Amino acid sequence: MEDKRMVNKSAQFKNMVKHISQVPESIVRQEEKLTAASPFRQKFHIEAKSGFLNDPNGLSFFNGKYHLFYQWTPLAFKQNPSIWHHGWYHLISSDLVNWQDMGPAIESDTSLDKHGTYSGSAIAVDDKLFCMYTGNTWANTQTDDWRRLPYQVGAWMDQKNQFKKIDKPLITDTFSDCTGHLRDPKIWMHDNNYYAILGAQRKNLTGTAKIIKSAGRDLTSWQKYGELKTNEPYLGYMWECPDYFELNGRGVLLFSPQGLSAEDDYYNNIYQTGYFIGEPLDYDTLEFKHGKFHELDAGFDFYASQTLEAPDGRRIMFAWFGISEIDYPTTKYHYSGCLTIPRELIVKDKKLLQRPIKELEKLRKKEIQKYVLVDGLTELSITENITQELDFEVDLSSADKFVLDLRANQDNSQHTRLIIDKNEQCCLLSRKKSGISFAEKYGVERRRRIKFARSLRVHIFIDVSSVEIFIGKGEVVFSARIFPNDEQTKIFAQSIGGKSHLVGKIWDL
Structure with a gap:
């Protein structure tokens, strides 16, 4: 090219x-x-x-x-x-x-x-x-x-x-x-x-x-x-x-x-x-x-x-x-x-x-199994590394939206945000608050429709300056370069319009 x-x-x-x-x-x-x-x-x-x-x-x-x-x-x-x-x-x-x-x-x-x-x-x-x-x-x-x-x-x-x-x-x-x-x-x-x-x-x-x-x-x-x-x-x-x-x-x-x-x-x-x-x-x-x-x-x-x-x-x-x-x-x-x-x-x-x-399973090190009832803002206890793999099934039977904030700081004012909207049948990725801003004239959000009943698989690979998010069976994939600071090591989840369940695993990579 x-x-x-x-x-x-x-x-x-x-x-x-x-x-x-x-x-x-x-x-x-x-x-x-x-x-x-x-x-x-x-x-x-x-x-x-x-x-x-x-x-x-x-x-x-x-x-x-x-x-x-x-x-x-x-x-x-x-x-x-x-x-x-x-x-x-x-x-x-x-x-x-x-x-x-x-x-x-x-x-x-x-x-x-x-x-x-x-x-x-x-x-x-x-x-x-x-x-x-x-x-x-x-x-x-x-x-x-x-x-x-x-x-x-x-x-x-x-x-x-x-x-x-x-x-x-x-x-x-x-x-x-x-x-x-x-x-x-x-x-x-x-x-x-x-x-x-x-x-x-x-x-x-x-x-x-x-x-x-x-x-x-x-x-x-x-x-x-x-x-x-x-x-x-x-x-x-x-x-x-x-x-x-x-x-x-x-x-x-x-x-x-x-x-x-x-x-x-x-x-x-x-x-x-x-x-x-x-x-x-x-x-x-x-x-x-x-x-x-x-x-x-x-x-x-x-x-x-x-x-x-x-x-x-x-x-x-x-x-x-x-x-x-x-x-x-x-x-x-x-x-x-x-x-x-x-x-x-x-x-x-x-x-x-x-x-x-x-x-890619060969990259996996420490594993944490998660079963979380998500209501308000919930910090997910995570592994020691910034580089991680997350593989979750998100159940929205009783909720309207599920929000996952990756590479977040302590007060969650900075993050890379994934929103799963059951009513709209769509997913949205935002890097508006991810870290160093760049290429903003091309937009800070990307959105895709995806049909699902009540639950959806979310499979994520987080590296030092990127996220790759695979939704469902791979029907939707979001790839994004992000440039957070060293303090952005947290992961938060929240549920809107009711409670949602999150079941899955997190690995160090």
Whole structure:
């Protein structure tokens, strides 16, 4: 995904280095030291050691391990002088929870990606991992007539995690009916052919997805195959990070359309991420018959999702726990961005459900069981850590509303508030009083309707500077970055319009 803030092309790339190893180690360590001093560093979410982290890339299972890469600009906030470096950073894991740092992976060091190693994907092929990504270049950068020239680039990683790029582009430039915005290939295999879907922008400035195809198992010869035919020809001005897969007999397209206008409780973030579900893709005509567009996450900070199929058949998703063009409080410490916890996707009733993967149970330490009758304001006796997992069933049979205040201070004047409203059949998340204020012009509340009778499951993961809240069976998920102070360690509950019951568990993480 690209950062729209970068507009002066010649200035941006003036001090670009091909490899982070070319930067004096003292500069890199200075940036990492400043980042490490941040009070907002997460405990169990993936973050960069410094700089800007955004899209997850190359999610795959290869050589007995899970592989995860992310967009990485380690010196993004370095000034005087500014130094520009961009690439993919590499982590591996056996369980999607504990990650081994493998360091820089693909860097912007060829003529095909000299202005940025943009997003892409990976797939295991025999004894190697094939990676495909967008190499960003600009023509005429010294004039006002500069133009984007994208390349789709391939690279092979061996079992020793060493990369070798393919020296010729897989696809050069864009489709004839599109602008230079063509990027983020997601690769998969179908009937012994490889396909990749890319986000694109038509010349009439509307978003779409394009398909490219490789014949048989030849991954060096690709062709521009066509446009994904959907029934939404005018959904935003650009589609980023598309991801097509089939699950439970249904075709699913995840993507991030830019340029949607807010509609009541929906599309309130700068940019959105959502999905279509429909019949499986017709590979001959590229017709994709689907239902309406659904936002994937109801919270404030979620973008650029990517999935992989686990060895046991589960569809696992990560996303960037952030959105571009927001100045997060962490930038003071020269870093921004993290990834969401991994989530399992499930298709049910033409919608996607999201659930925390079962492997996250490995993070659990001290456990407290709770059975609480909630009337007025009730402090929940909690564990020793700020980082926690809560899994409750809330019974509102005799109440109108249930209010849960997370990361609250002693008098509960500061908190991140979740409201479950039985009469309105909705949930509301507010970060109006969460801590340091930011991005307020995009609103401080998010609201979703959810049908339930008298009780509702609430499953929450709290890290140092975030909450992820899963409602019901995963029909509604709120993801939010929050920046409370050290004194905000309490959890309060209250019931409005009667008493409610809360039954469940709390764990240290």
